[in-house]
Amino acid sequence: MARTKKIRFLTILGTLAAAGAMLVSGIAPASAASTVTPSAHTSHDKSINYVNLGDSYSAGFGSGTLAPATIPNCLRGTGPTHVSKIDALKNITLSLDASCAGATTKDIAEIVGAIKPQLATADLVTLTLGANDLDTRGLVMACSTLGSDAACNRALIAGIMAIPAVGASANKTLRALDAATPGKILVLGYPRLFSTTNGNQPLITAKRAKQLNALDDMLNLAIRRATVRTSARFIPVTGAFLRHGLGSVAPWIYFNAVNVTDPFNLHPTPTGYLEGYYPAVKRQLRHLRIIR
Numbered sequence: 207m208a209r210t211k212k213i214r215f216l217t218i219l220g221t222l223a224a225a226g227a228m229l230v231s232g233i234a235p236a237s238a239a240s241t242v243t244p245s246a247h248t249s250h251d252k253s254i255n256y257v258n259l260g261d262s263y264s265a266g267f268g269s270g271t272l273a274p275a276t277i278p279n280c281l282r283g284t285g286p287t288h289v290s291k292i293d294a295l296k297n298i299t300l301s302l303d304a305s306c307a308g309a310t311t312k313d314i315a316e317i318v319g320a321i322k323p324q325l326a327t328a329d330l331v332t333l334t335l336g337a338n339d340l341d342t343r344g345l346v347m348a349c350s351t352l353g354s355d356a357a358c359n360r361a362l363i364a365g366i367m368a369i370p371a372v373g374a375s376a377n378k379t380l381r382a383l384d385a386a387t388p389g390k391i392l393v394l395g396y397p398r399l400f401s402t403t404n405g406n407q408p409l410i411t412a413k414r415a416k417q418l419n420a421l422d423d424m425l426n427l428a429i430r431r432a433t434v435r436t437s438a439r440f441i442p443v444t445g446a447f448l449r450h451g452l453g454s455v456a457p458w459i460y461f462n463a464v465n466v467t468d469p470f471n472l473h474p475t476p477t478g479y480l481e482g483y484y485p486a487v488k489r490q491l492r493h494l495r496i497i498r
Contacts, residue, residue: 254298254496257324257389258289259317260333262307263396266290268460268473277317280306281469285476288394288483289332295497298330307469310338311375318383328389330496332487335379336429337396339372340365343472345421346399349414352466358414365421373428377436384436390494391438392487395426397447399472401454409452409461419451441490446482447474458482 258264265275270285282305293300302324304317314335318325325331345365349358383391399422400407400415407415423444430440450458458478462468474482491497 254329255327255389256292256298256300256330256332257302257304257321257328257387258300258332259304259306259314259321260335260394261305261309261314261338262469262473263334263337263394264289264332265303265305265307266479267307268470269476269479272469275306276303277306280308282307283470283473287474287476287479288487291480291484292330292332292487292491295491297497301328305333308338309335311335311372311379313338315379315382318379318386322386325383325387325389328387330392330491331383331387331389332392332394333383334394334396336372336376336425336432339375340368340421340425342396342399342422342425346410346418346472347466349418350410351408358417362417362421366424369424369428372425373432376429376432377434380432380436380438384438390496391436392490393429393433393438393440394483394487395429395440395442395444396422397443397459397474397478397482398422398451399459401449401451401457403449404453404455407453409463415451415453439490441486443482443486446486447478450478450482 265281266283266285266287266289269283269287271283272281273284274280275282282303289300289303292298302321304321306313306317309317314333345361347353348361380391380393398419400410400419402412402415402419405412410418426442426444430442433440447458450456452459452461458475458481460470460473460475462471488497
């Protein structure tokens with residue numbers, strides 16, 4: 207959900223596309239290491255070729271520390287996530303992590319266009335998308351105790367009105383991804399950020415938290431519907447995080463109250479990724495018989 211400085215896609219993705227084409231043809235450019243970084247596993251050890259892309263929830267914000275991502279000018283978290291756990295499975299190799307914190311649905315579509323050579327050989331693709339189109343961080347700040355009722359009301363109305371466009375853009379991106387890969391596409395949803403059973407919190411009132419949770423539900427529904435007429439499968443995580451939002455006894459959502467601009471704020475903690483996201487993905491991998 208964190209928005210990094212504006213991505214210069216025309217230059218960056220042109221470089222990625224050229225690097226990808228050369229790698230597929232067996233020619234590695236001098237800059238390939240900085241643009242397309244394979245997993246530490248060797249490809250002959252595993253049979254499932256895995257590509258990850260998407261926004262900051264796919265890039266592992268909230269876990270570890272910040273580090274440069276595969277996509278130039280993008281960042282990722284260095285700690286354990288569902289992506290690292292999937293890569294650690296016996297028969298799966300993460301061949302490319304093209305996630306980018308701050309990426310919108312349109313940004314992800316451009317990344318898809320730039321990594322078509324890698325997607326063409328992928329057996330499995332995971333991603334999250336849509337939250338940056340909605341500006342979830344801005345919504346939370348407007349509706350928090352740092353905002354105002356007027357700002358919150360305006361933000362909620364704007365968010366609700368934006369949902370159809372977010373869903374339409376997500377569908378367009380997923381159709382492009384579907385056309386680019388023969389692999390199984392798993393679209394992961396977003397958790398509710400707040401638990402409201404303990405009433406008002408220093409950051410937000412229970413009333414505003416419920417309203418934001420309802421908007422999260424609307425976003426997830428729009429993303430689920432965006433998978434229609436594609437081969438992508440939507441994987442919800444709302445249930446897994448139900449008792450672990452901000453305001454709960456054991457939150458799986460990171461928030462640094464001392465620094466409200468902390469880029470990791472409003473993202474899963476390592477526990478959230480490993481106990482919330484990973485089990486949901488693993489169940490689907492078993493259902494698809496990708497793993498036992």
